[in-house]
Amino acid sequence: MAEPTRRKSEDIPVLDIENLAVAYKVRGGEVEAVQNITLDIKKGESHGIVGESGCGKSTCAWAIINFLGANGYVKRGSIKFQGKNLVGKKGEELRRLRGDQIAMVYQDPMQSLNPSMLLGDQLKEVLTVHQGMSNSQAEKDCIRMLEKVQMPDAANVMRRFPHQISGGQQQRVVIAMALLNNPALLLMDEPTTALDVTVEAAVLDLIADLRKEFNTAIMYITHDLGVVARVSTKVGVMYAGEMVERATVEELFKSPQHPYTQGLMRCVPKLGTDRSSSILYPIPGRVPPPDGRPAGCVFWPRCDYVRKRCREERPKLRSIAGTETWVRCHFSEDIDMGSWEPPEDLVVPGTVPKKEVDETILEVKGLKKYYRVRGNSLKDVFGMGEKQYVKAVEHASFKVPRGKTLGIVGESGCGKSTLVKTIIGLEHATDGEARFLGFDITNSISARDRKLIQELQMVFQNPDSTMNPSYTVGQQIARPLKRFNVMPKEKITDEVLRLLRSMRLGEKYYDRLPRQLSGGEKQRVGIARALASHPDLILCDEPVSALDVSVQAAIINLLLEIQEEFGTTLIFISHDLSVTRFFSEYVCVMYLGQIMELGPAEEIYAPPYHPYTEALLSAVPIPDPTAKQKRVRLQGVVPSAIAPPSGCRLNTRCPRREMLPDPDICLTDPPWREVHPGHHIYCHIPLDELRKIDPVVSIKEVNHAG
């Protein structure tokens, strides 16, 4: 009798959510942010929750720990944690539970750690408060835990403040803190989104290892299909507050059932694909706000397969026969992803190779940008100290042919933004040469001719700050037209309307204010503004990285279209290697101010690699759980740009340094090794050695789009 009962208690999922609905009280009523969520997580399972922003992913996690704020509450359904219902629990009981049994890791580690407390004290507090442990015992346990999360020099880290360690290390500390009480459930809300790709890869490795070791149930929230493919065993796809599909990670990526999931798969570029071999299909429309959801299926206004029943009847989450997949769609059996045809009104850029023009539009030679920094000593106050410089860009040399795209990739702090700012003239170059259309552009913008300024424009990263909130869309696009006297005054309005149409925005946007636009729409206006003066070269500083994937695809397509139509040359900065590969003909890989590898895109993404490129590629999360990816990880942290390592700046972290007979040679400047004309690698390791390295990624050829 005892035997089966124990077995049963083993089977009880750690977390069992049924029909959860969360509502927020707002002015004039309430809004159901999340509806009909059902999911369960067992021990040792990692359940990914994926979806675009505003789909209720975080609300779901907050509901579990009753962190909904003053105006949020669980309206329906139950949240069972180890068999006990959590809904309605308050005060001390919940507080204990949150501390002992459920832990949460947030997106920004800097905001999870108290900047005025030593890391050690913050960590120890978890144990001394919740377990009543003695201080010295807690100290030992904390150090052990820090070692488990692969923190170098753990004992020392205990005596540091949060700002004294890097972002990746901070997130490790937060994870260590979450694991200290050995929680049964770990909620992770985009824990790697704020981190660089190589750091992200290391943290994801860590999470996977810890799950195996501690047998914790993990709920992992992310917007990134690649990340979810790497960390989870099961995935729930959320759309507009509802869970539309739930399946094991392999099933989900092999045969996504819900049209929304299929749409998501179609709009992210796979690593290694480019625009000549594949097309990104954005999902039309946008996620409806919680108070404006349609009747019937929440996805029908954006669905390609919509039928009468979809508009009238809300589908239930139902299991697909013979699989572990649950889907919220009336017709998922009838939908075959392979036979999907893009809707006729969807315009995608052509894949015809562009005309070859052998004109160099921008040539940069040995460009340098140093920033002066002031020290803190008394000598520095009087200006007598030694002058210190942040060496943001060092000896950058490249050429951009007319009508082509140069992608610049690298992690934060690699100098890619500084490089672009120097080219456009927001900063003046410290040294070196830069010629645009044959004119010198090492000076700052105020010294340039207006005609030259007109030919160089920029698209910015953050959609929320790219537009001045005080002016209408029309006024903002008209400004460069007036400024550069592109056309007579009376024609400006017409030109603005024409630009709006070519951005697929329509004339009704003319009088809108920025706050009435979505992120993607703001970005389109930003592109229209940059395009208004008919520039020859547009610099795009991460134009899509703040956008949701379905919108991202639309913006990428738009940029490609523009390039085709106007023959504009683009410089495209991104930290996303898949997007860069998809978008650009030439790629430049930067690390700590130095260009590491430069060449045609397809050659950068195949051996021979620069060791840094190799590490980057192996860190990219690929939205395909079957893809095989080599595990090359960089050790340590990015050194300070004030005193960078001499020679090759990667030499402190290079994973391939042992390949050289004499590793000390890395302390001298490496040669520019030419693989092909136009493909250069900045490394001491001979090319023949580099050629022997296997490709980082091997993807099984499955082409969903047909």
Added chain:
Amino acid sequence: MNAEASASNKQKREKREKPSLWKTISIVFDSRVATVGVVMVSFWLVIAGVSLFWTPYDPNSSDFIQNLSPNATNWLGTDHMGRDLLSRLMQGTQVILLKTRLPGGDHSIPGGVAIWGVLGSLILGAILGLNAGYRRGWTDQIIMQVLDALIAFPQIVLYLVVIAALGQGDLVVILAITITGAPGVARLARSLALDIQTRDYIRAAETRAESVWFIMFREILPNARGPLLVDAMLRVGYAIFMIGTLGFLGIGLPPPDPDWGSMVNEARKYIFVNQLAVIWPALSIATLVIGLNLFADGLREELMRYQK
């Protein structure tokens, strides 16, 4: 696109403008605090308006017995020279809110001394603050150091210096309010500009090589408008206080027209005979200042909420 279409565009534009203006106004009434403030301020505005055309008696003629307490003829009593207090109190609003007397004549321009003074400090402060916040570096250092020195100087002494140099008059009081108010406005404008100039749309303007003044006044200022206006509202309150203080010291607005501050000053000497002659103008100053403060506070609260 032809002319017809752009004309219809214009129509659409005008249509949209109206509800948005009404919305802006209605924000005020969403806040109870602001509503109370608006009622108090409007009360004084109405009084000021009425006093332009009608006061119970001539405010400057001694028609009655001195130091009367309130009665049926003189509702608020009379002062030490036998003038009707209600009439004087009513006309006292004019110099603060409605008109400024120009020197050497009977001419006056619309807008009270407090309003012009605050407007002056707003303009001067915004120019200095935007320059400091946007240009940064040396410009910032110099401007802010000078303003800090100005703040460190006792205000009353500053007034005395200005008045000693220029003599008494409405314009001098305006100048005094402008100079003492500008450093505060400049600090606020600077902090707003420091924040706003980090935004990408400022970079976009720079990549168009817009002039520094265009960026400061067309790109930054419109987005700093809200906080600056709320601050200005508070400053009108302070300015009224200042006029009161100056009047009390006898160096404020020139006689014979009444203003609240000098009314308090004159009545002070007879405070043991007639307390009410001090209390009425003091109460008036207090209600108008409190009204403006409540209005500004409520407005700030609502604006912040709408920004989110």
